[in-house]
Amino acid sequence: MTVGETFRIAIIGGGPAGLSLAIGLKRKGFQNLIIYEREIDNQVRHQGWSISLFSPDGGLAFIEYLGLLPELSAISFQPSFRALDGETGKTLLYRAGNENGRRFKRGDLRDALYQVCLREGIKIIWDAQVKSFEEINEKVHIHFIDETKHHTDIVDLLIGADGIHSPIRKQLTGDVVRSAGFNSIVGLIKKEADGSNNDLFEHELIQNSGVLASGRNVSCWYAHHVLHDEIYWSLSIQSDEDFIRQHTNYDKKKLHDLALEYSKKFFPLIQTLVQRTPIDQMQDCLLFKDLDPMKQHSSGRYCVSKSGRITLIGDAAHAMIPFRGQGGNTALIGAWNLSDKLGTLVNQTNITNDEIGEVLLRYENERIPVGSHEILESRGNAARFHSSNSVTNFFRNTIMRMINLKIQFDDWFYKQS
Numbered sequence: 001m002t003v004g005e006t007f008r009i010a011i012i013g014g015g016p017a018g019l020s021l022a023i024g025l026k027r028k029g030f031q032n033l034i035i036y037e038r039e040i041d042n043q044v045r046h047q048g049w050s051i052s053l054f055s056p057d058g059g060l061a062f063i064e065y066l067g068l069l070p071e072l073s074a075i076s077f078q079p080s081f082r083a084l085d086g087e088t089g090k091t092l093l094y095r096a097g098n099e100n101g102r103r104f105k106r107g108d109l110r111d112a113l114y115q116v117c118l119r120e121g122i123k124i125i126w127d128a129q130v131k132s133f134e135e136i137n138e139k140v141h142i143h144f145i146d147e148t149k150h151h152t153d154i155v156d157l158l159i160g161a162d163g164i165h166s167p168i169r170k171q172l173t174g175d176v177v178r179s180a181g182f183n184s185i186v187g188l189i190k191k192e193a194d195g196s197n198n199d200l201f202e203h204e205l206i207q208n209s210g211v212l213a214s215g216r217n218v219s220c221w222y223a224h225h226v227l228h229d230e231i232y233w234s235l236s237i238q239s240d241e242d243f244i245r246q247h248t249n250y251d252k253k254k255l256h257d258l259a260l261e262y263s264k265k266f267f268p269l270i271q272t273l274v275q276r277t278p279i280d281q282m283q284d285c286l287l288f289k290d291l292d293p294m295k296q297h298s299s300g301r302y303c304v305s306k307s308g309r310i311t312l313i314g315d316a317a318h319a320m321i322p323f324r325g326q327g328g329n330t331a332l333i334g335a336w337n338l339s340d341k342l343g344t345l346v347n348q349t350n351i352t353n354d355e356i357g358e359v360l361l362r363y364e365n366e367r368i369p370v371g372s373h374e375i376l377e378s379r380g381n382a383a384r385f386h387s388s389n390s391v392t393n394f395f396r397n398t399i400m401r402m403i404n405l406k407i408q409f410d411d412w413f414y415k416q417s
């Protein structure tokens with residue numbers, strides 16, 4: 001029997017990282033895989049905001065490698081990006097959509113990856129919230145919150161893909177996320193069948209774009225999801241952890257009022273977006289949290305456990321705020337890296353602790369520093385996008401204009417050659 005047939009790998013969390021890792025491992029030949037997901041099925045928690053994946057350096061490259069691009073293209077589109085001066089509405093930077101990027105509605109992406117897992121015979125257990133793990137000899141015992149539904153599972157390798165609040169990370173490293181100092185209010189506008197809001201959907205600053213407008217302590221991001229005829233907007237406010245609850249107690253009318261108040265810091269289109277959002281379409285309040293970069297231990301590994309048979313991927317390893325749009329991209333590239341490395345062991349008849357330790361060491365040393373870099377860069381972007389300092393804003397806008405010139409020059413050069 002080969003390792004591919006016998007080695008039992010449990011992935012905790014069925015988000016983009018966990019599902020894509022499972023597909024990658026299955027393709028490498030691992031048969032004894034199991035995903036435990038706390039949600040009751042694939043239909044719940046379908047937040048509407050989108051996720052953009054890129055290639056060749058981002059998560060789209062893994063999707064391409066797995067051969068899933070044709071089917072995932074049907075549920076996504078090429079996103080353009082525009083950065084605006086929040087006060088004037090003038091374009092600072094514009095990048096047209098191209099074949100190197102796809103934007104997904106996040107529920108659609110997860111469903112699609114889930115369907116691939118089903119098709120490939122990967123076992124996913126829903127409604128299975130993991131409570132803790134225990135390391136006994138060279139095995140990891142997984143314990144569940146509801147032990148009447150799920151008995152302890154004993155596995156050879158445990159991979160925590162359980163997101164920003166990862167209980168696996170908490171037990172393994174003690175690290176927990178903290179507020180990054182930004183609260184966000186999210187609203188949704190759907191295209192009306194009677195055409196009454198067509199003017200908004202046809203506006204040149206909304207057509208087919210993801211848009212970021214920076215203001216004073218506030219930034220507004222919105223995306224027109226062309227496949228669903230929806231515009232999502234998110235107003236993020238530099239503020240204390242409890243800001244939104246204190247001001248609104250999560251009441252939708254109060255959330256709308258607060259968004260209206262902050263939208264006045266922007267040019268008129270942003271105010272119109274908020275004004276024309278029905279109160280019942282106020283979607284979400286996000287408190288952005290992130291993780292301090294994980295530390296490397298004297299053993300050289302970042303995720304140190306007694307058995308050495310536990311590691312983390314995705315937000316569990318490097319939770320970041322979304323101001324660079326890199327969380328999902330970094331998670332998928334991590335999944336690719338880990339599945340490739342573990343794949344080198346699949347045809348052996350047995351694995352020693354040293355061999356598995358060596359593979360995990362190399363994965364962590366390549367990917368966790370990349371995640372840490374993205375955590376810090378995302379913090380930097382958030383500070384720049386929310387700055388109320390006029391000098392900082394001048395430099396930010398000038399840099400964006402220069403990048404814009406470079407994009408235009410490259411496009412022109414590409415067309416000539």
Ligand SMILES: Cc1cc2nc3c(=O)[nH]c(=O)nc-3n(C[C@H](O)[C@H](O)[C@H](O)COP(=O)(O)OP(=O)(O)OC[C@H]3O[C@@H](n4cnc5c(N)ncnc54)[C@H](O)[C@@H]3O)c2cc1C
Pocket residue numbers: 012013014015016017018036037038039049050051052053128129130131161162163164166167286313314315316322325326327328329330331
């Ligand atoms: C507003 C916003 C916009 C973003 N936009 C982008 C973007 O454009 N591009 C991009 O690359 N990234 C983006 N991101 C980041 C991206 O969403 C995350 O980085 C990505 O979802 C991480 O994937 P993951 O699988 O590691 O974690 P998650 O998606 O959080 O999945 C973790 C899974 O683990 C499950 N789980 C948790 N605890 C347990 C438990 N105890 N037992 C069992 N299961 C458990 C959860 O239910 C969940 O399904 C954005 C984030 C936000 C907030």
